[in-house]
Amino acid sequence: MGVRVHSNIFILPSLFLVLALVFHQGNAKGKAASVSGSGCDLFTGKWVFDPSYPLYSASAACPFIEREFACQKNGRQDLLYTHYRWHPLDCTLSRFNALKFLEKFRGKSIMFVGDSLSRNQWQSLTCMLHSAIPNAKNNLSRVGDVSTFEFLDYGTKVMLDRNVYLVDVVKEKIGRVLKLDSIQGGKLWKGIDMLIFNTWHWWNRRGPTQPWDFVKVGDAIKKDMDRMLAFETALRTWAAWVDENIDPTETLVFFQGISPSHYNGTLWNEPKAKNCLGQKQPLLGTTYPGGLPPALDVLKSVLSTVKKPVTLLDITMLSLLRKDGHPSKYGLGGPTAMDCSHWCLEGVPDTWNEILYNLIL
Numbered sequence: 570m571g572v573r574v575h576s577n578i579f580i581l582p583s584l585f586l587v588l589a590l591v592f593h594q595g596n597a598k599g600k601a602a603s604v605s606g607s608g609c610d611l612f613t614g615k616w617v618f619d620p621s622y623p624l625y626s627a628s629a630a631c632p633f634i635e636r637e638f639a640c641q642k643n644g645r646q647d648l649l650y651t652h653y654r655w656h657p658l659d660c661t662l663s664r665f666n667a668l669k670f671l672e673k674f675r676g677k678s679i680m681f682v683g684d685s686l687s688r689n690q691w692q693s694l695t696c697m698l699h700s701a702i703p704n705a706k707n708n709l710s711r712v713g714d715v716s717t718f719e720f721l722d723y724g725t726k727v728m729l730d731r732n733v734y735l736v737d738v739v740k741e742k743i744g745r746v747l748k749l750d751s752i753q754g755g756k757l758w759k760g761i762d763m764l765i766f767n768t769w770h771w772w773n774r775r776g777p778t779q780p781w782d783f784v785k786v787g788d789a790i791k792k793d794m795d796r797m798l799a800f801e802t803a804l805r806t807w808a809a810w811v812d813e814n815i816d817p818t819e820t821l822v823f824f825q826g827i828s829p830s831h832y833n834g835t836l837w838n839e840p841k842a843k844n845c846l847g848q849k850q851p852l853l854g855t856t857y858p859g860g861l862p863p864a865l866d867v868l869k870s871v872l873s874t875v876k877k878p879v880t881l882l883d884i885t886m887l888s889l890l891r892k893d894g895h896p897s898k899y900g901l902g903g904p905t906a907m908d909c910s911h912w913c914l915e916g917v918p919d920t921w922n923e924i925l926y927n928l929i930l
């Protein structure tokens with residue numbers, strides 16, 4: 570059994586809201602939801618400068634933020650990147666309202682499942698909520714791979730299950746086996762009211778930080794295999810889990826999509842840039858010169874086979890435009906581990922959550 574790492578409790582009068590919102594079923598699978606019945610595609614649009622953003626100040630309002638994403642604390646001084654708002658072409662996103670969100674999820678639980686990009690979005694959401702009610706009671710705890718930020722006055726749990734492949738890695742006599750057909754980790758996902766899955770970045774990992782020695786698919790145990798095929802096979806296992814285990818009247822299911830990296834300036838028409846260092850502004854158009862990553866096609870094709878409703882949070886293109894949003898040398902590893910994969914907070918994942926908010930409220 571895991572151990573509780575720490576818990577913080579802040580006590581002050583709770584806020585009271587008289588706002589009854591029905592926990593309604595999401596939109597059709599694979600399609601962008603409509604906002605107010607407008608049929609608007611929330612994922613096609615552009616970034617616009619808006620001095621009323623960011624939605625919170627991580628350094629002031631978010632004491633629990635992890636160093637990995639705390640770019641300003643780590644020395645980043647240019648702040649223009651925090652003042653952009655995502656503007657879908659055909660409609661306007663509603664601004665995130667933390668109290669409405671908490672009211673909708675009163676007594677309910679939300680779980681992000683995936684790798685550090687899930688942690689990025691989980692931290693963003695906890696900051697967005699906490700900054701609106703900084704003095705309300707909360708409890709941050711961790712048991713095993715599951716971190717929980719609980720808003721005690723609402724009974725709302727915002728959780729993170731760190732599970733980088735979604736399918737299982739099992740220690741056996743021959744070594745650590747990545748089992749593409751096995752998804753025992755799913756036990757932790759039952760009974761949750763909203764699940765947001767993600768996996769991708771670890772599928773291409775090789776060498777000493779690859780956390781498995783063999784890969785098992787069907788009855789075959791191999792030393793390695795085509796990584797895109799492995800990714801697809803695992804997604805199919807996950808899709809079958811969703812169809813078998815999700816009751817759509819109880820649980821909303823989202824997939825985070827493919828969060829892009831910026832390590833090659835040729836892809837944004839700046840061939841001299843070797844990574845995202847020094848990028849201070851987004852691309853202001855609607856498309857990315859380097860195109861979409863192939864993993865997104867694989868993900869979309871698997872999602873189209875799921876029978877239960879799953880909504881793709883299709884954040885790839887809007888995030889591709891944000892070459893300025895990564896920690897670069899202001900991340901966990903400093904200049905030696907140039908981080909152009911994760912995102913500064915406050916920052917781009919706040920928009921992922923703002924879109925999520927628009928999809929569910």
Ligand SMILES: *[C@@H]1O[C@H](CO)[C@@H](O)[C@H](O)[C@H]1NC(C)=O
Nearest residue numbers: 573576578708709710711721
């Ligand atoms: C905080 O979370 C821990 C771990 O789940 C739990 O043991 C503890 O009772 C919680 N505290 C409060 C005040 O809810």
Ligand SMILES: *[C@@H]1O[C@H](CO)[C@@H](O)[C@H](O)[C@H]1NC(C)=O
Nearest residue numbers: 832833834835836840843859
């Ligand atoms: C960057 O992308 C271009 C265009 O796809 C490619 O030709 C080039 O090899 C890439 N550079 C690196 C360092 O990967």
